[in-house]
Amino acid sequence: MGIKGFIETSFLDWPGKICAVLFLPYCNLRCPYCHNHELVLHPDRFSDFPWDTIQQRLEVLRNWLDGVCITGGEPTLHSDLPELLDRIHGLGLAVKLDTNGTHPEMLEFLISQKLVDYLAMDIKGPLDQKSYGRSAGVRISIPEIKKSMEFILSGRVAGEFRTTVVPEWHTAPVLAQMALELKEAPKWTHQAFNPAQPLDPALRVERGHGFERAANKANGS
Numbered sequence: 001m002g003i004k005g006f007i008e009t010s011f012l013d014w015p016g017k018i019c020a021v022l023f024l025p026y027c028n029l030r031c032p033y034c035h036n037h038e039l040v041l042h043p044d045r046f047s048d049f050p051w052d053t054i055q056q057r058l059e060v061l062r063n064w065l066d067g068v069c070i071t072g073g074e075p076t077l078h079s080d081l082p083e084l085l086d087r088i089h090g091l092g093l094a095v096k097l098d099t100n101g102t103h104p105e106m107l108e109f110l111i112s113q114k115l116v117d118y119l120a121m122d123i124k125g126p127l128d129q130k131s132y133g134r135s136a137g138v139r140i141s142i143p144e145i146k147k148s149m150e151f152i153l154s155g156r157v158a159g160e161f162r163t164t165v166v167p168e169w170h171t172a173p174v175l176a177q178m179a180l181e182l183k184e185a186p187k188w189t190h191q192a193f194n195p196a197q198p199l200d201p202a203l204r205v206e207r208g209h210g211f212e213r214a215a216n217k218a219n220g221s
């Protein structure tokens, strides 16, 4: 699959845990606010981290780490993802998987094989075709998204839902609608859209959060 990024220790990517982070290439979505779009559109511009090197570092660090976060891009696109997660478990480390939830069949396999300890799934917007498609940048199968949500909602795997909030789209009524749809969720976190380098240049700076606009003004930009 090619591992395109490796952070040895992070306090941010798995709340409450210390984890390493592996970045996998490619994604089937084109979220206009995506800040990892180089990894999505041009992964060939990044060298691969050899697994042997990663394994050596994880072995050195494993007494400090709780686990490894697998992110991207969209990790579930890779048919050899189960093998990677199995290797990480073989090192005695837990696995957190970040996903956009578009491949429930891969999630079903990973969860049934107990290869995922924590699942963080993006929820892009209200569960209707128009809203979701706008945030995802492509047409989305809402039934597939709901299937993936069910893994967390049913408690089959520990996890949470995450939404990147773009103020122009995720207005108070929209967030209220999403809150209703996620009322059974164990956890729903919001992250601020970063207007600095989004996939869609039209979303830059002027459509960011108020505090970011204020910071830009303070910097004279």
Ligand code: SF4
Pocket (backbone or CB within 6 Å): 027, 028, 029, 030, 031, 033, 034, 035, 036, 037, 040, 072, 073, 074, 100, 122, 136
């Ligand atoms: S799901 Fe969207 S935000 Fe996440 S990597 Fe893919 S395009 Fe980027």
